[in-house]
Amino acid sequence: GENVEQHxxxxxxxxxxxxxxxxxxxxxxxxxxxxxxxxxxxxxxxIIDIRxxxxxxxxxxxxxxxxxxxxxxxxxxTETQPEDSAVYFCAARARMDSSYKLIFGSGTRLLVRP
Amino acid sequence: xxxxxxxxxxxxxxxxxxxTLRCKPISGHNSLFWYRQTxxxxxxxxxxxxxxxxxxxxxxPEDRFSAKMPNAxxxxxxxQPSEPRDSAVYFCASSLSWTDDYGYTFGSGTRLTVV
Numbered sequence: 001g002e003n004v005e006q007h008x009x010x011x012x013x014x015x016x017x018x019x020x021x022x023x024x025x026x027x028x029x030x031x032x033x034x035x036x037x038x039x040x041x042x043x044x045x046x047i048i049d050i051r052x053x054x055x056x057x058x059x060x061x062x063x064x065x066x067x068x069x070x071x072x073x074x075x076x077x078t079e080t081q082p083e084d085s086a087v088y089f090c091a092a093r094a095r096m097d098s099s100y101k102l103i104f105g106s107g108t109r110l111l112v113r114p
Numbered sequence: 115x116x117x118x119x120x121x122x123x124x125x126x127x128x129x130x131x132x133x134t135l136r137c138k139p140i141s142g143h144n145s146l147f148w149y150r151q152t153x154x155x156x157x158x159x160x161x162x163x164x165x166x167x168x169x170x171x172x173x174x175p176e177d178r179f180s181a182k183m184p185n186a187x188x189x190x191x192x193x194q195p196s197e198p199r200d201s202a203v204y205f206c207a208s209s210l211s212w213t214d215d216y217g218y219t220f221g222s223g224t225r226l227t228v229v
Contacts, residue, residue: 031215032215034217034218036220041222042222042223043118043205043207043220043221043222043223044157044205044218044220045220046217046218046219049215049217051215089157093215101159101162101170102147102159102218103159104156104157105156106156107156107157
């Protein structure tokens, strides 16, 4: 089945710097890759997603890139702000038999230092 | 819309007791998912429903766990009997469709502590 690995597990950056989180997936049939942000005491919130027919997608300070050949995708946050501090999860949607599953990475705890 | 609503927010129970977690998905969403989050195992998919029908329950850890969705606006996850290792945060999420590329909207979760 699908396996998603995420790195790093923790990331500390200075406010204003960029942050990059990387994920790899194992199932070449996976075709949808969302990213979620989880703040303390809350559920994960979708912040951006990318489909397998697209290589890059941007939304203001957030961008995601996808390399289907290498089976990896990355989240880029530019001009980081303290409110970006949270746990970020990548995920890949895999088809298993007749069902579809969203498999999550293990999470990256991002700390933006003021 | 109020989003996905879960209750209770916190639950503390004694080992052996029955626990019922509740979820109200976003109106119009056809798919509902139950996840469990722990430090050791991260986010695990337990079961999901499409149009109130369970599609895949392979993530349900044991027979002590059961889930129902009697109608489009309500789902429960029951643990009976509960054990300390069931302590975790349980999330419910809903989506427009389980087959198409729609993101999930998560509830705020239920933090379960079994003592």
